[in-house]
Amino acid sequence: MHLFYVSAYVSLFVYAVAGRYTSRTAGNCMPLHTNFSPGSVASRSSAPGSSPFIAVSPEGSYSTTDGGLKLFLQRPSGKITTDGGVNDKVAEGATINSTFTMLYGKLTVEVSGSTVSGIVSAAILIAEEHDEIDVELVGGDQTNWQTNVYAPSPSDKEPLWGVFGEIENLPARGSIADMHQYTIDWSAERIVWSVDGRVVRTLRPEDTRKNGTLHYPSHPSRVQLGIWDASSPQGTAEWANGPVNWERAPERMSAVVRSVTVECP
Known part of the structure; x- marks a missing residue:
């Protein structure tokens, strides 16, 4: 089984943006249930503490509706x-971070993903130290989903993606296009x-x-929801059944997160 995982989400920028909005419960588990009603996700220009979730990607890359949180990915121009x-071009998809962190607890995400080969819909826990616990819906493999962890060590000679x-x-x-409940109990x-x-x-x-x-x-982690284009590099594209064939793929693709529930130990 070849799994080539490159997290488009693991970046100091992504973590720093949400870091400005960290709740006073940072590092602890904060019980939460949201159906992402309209206006429930803060933009990057919003006041700190205005929402448990904040958009890292630009406005227009997502929407909150009565049906949940819609995450969009638009075809690159040209x-x-x-x-x-x-x-040679990779689309930028939506990324939404929680403004709180949790160290242990149960995360349940109701999500419907894109089935386009080369597109990945994901719900992950991600730490500033780059630890990850992942749920990934890989386009082109409609009847399966993927689980993964990543926790780097100074002794690693290369990333253990x-x-x-x-x-x-x-x-x-x-x-994966159907709405399913995916749970990480950590x-x-x-x-x-x-x-x-079902375990x-x-x-x-x-x-x-x-x-x-x-x-x-083993580090406090944020909830991160996203859709991303895995069309490069080669190993990542192979893992995601890509690259995206833009001659056949829609101009705009989406994943839908209907709810997020956090339960504490």
Whole structure:
């Protein structure tokens, strides 16, 4: 199984923007349920503390409606050339961060993803130290979803993207385009992933040992919701069944997050 994961979300800029809006419960678990009613996501120009979620991507890249949070990805402008299994232009999709962090707890996200090959819809927990716990819906693989963790160590000779990743089945006749509940239940002892209430994977700290070091996420993390274009570099495009074929793909694609629920230990 080849899993080449490059997080378009892991950047100091993305984390710093949300950092300006961190709630007073930073580092703790904050119980939360939201259906993303209109106006429930703050823009980058909003006053600190005005919402539990803030848009990192520009206005127009998302919308909040009675049906939930819509995340958009727009075709890049101009000519797009495909060569060597990659596109020379990569679209910028929507990214929404929580303004709070959590250290352990249960995150459930109801989401419908894009089925276009090369497009990834994701709900992740991400730390300033670059720890990640991931739920990823990979376009072109409609009946499966993916789980992954990433927690870098100074002893790593190269990034361990995808080393601890797995491909999980959806319920019978299910598709990533359908609305499903994906759950990450995270404690110091284990991470449990579920879909629609059915446990599919349990990962313990000892399962993340590589080169003599544990790679188990253990830092306060934000909730991050996004849709991104995995058309470059080559390994990432291959993993995402890409690159995107813009001659056939819609000009605008979307993922929908109907709700987010955080439960505390």
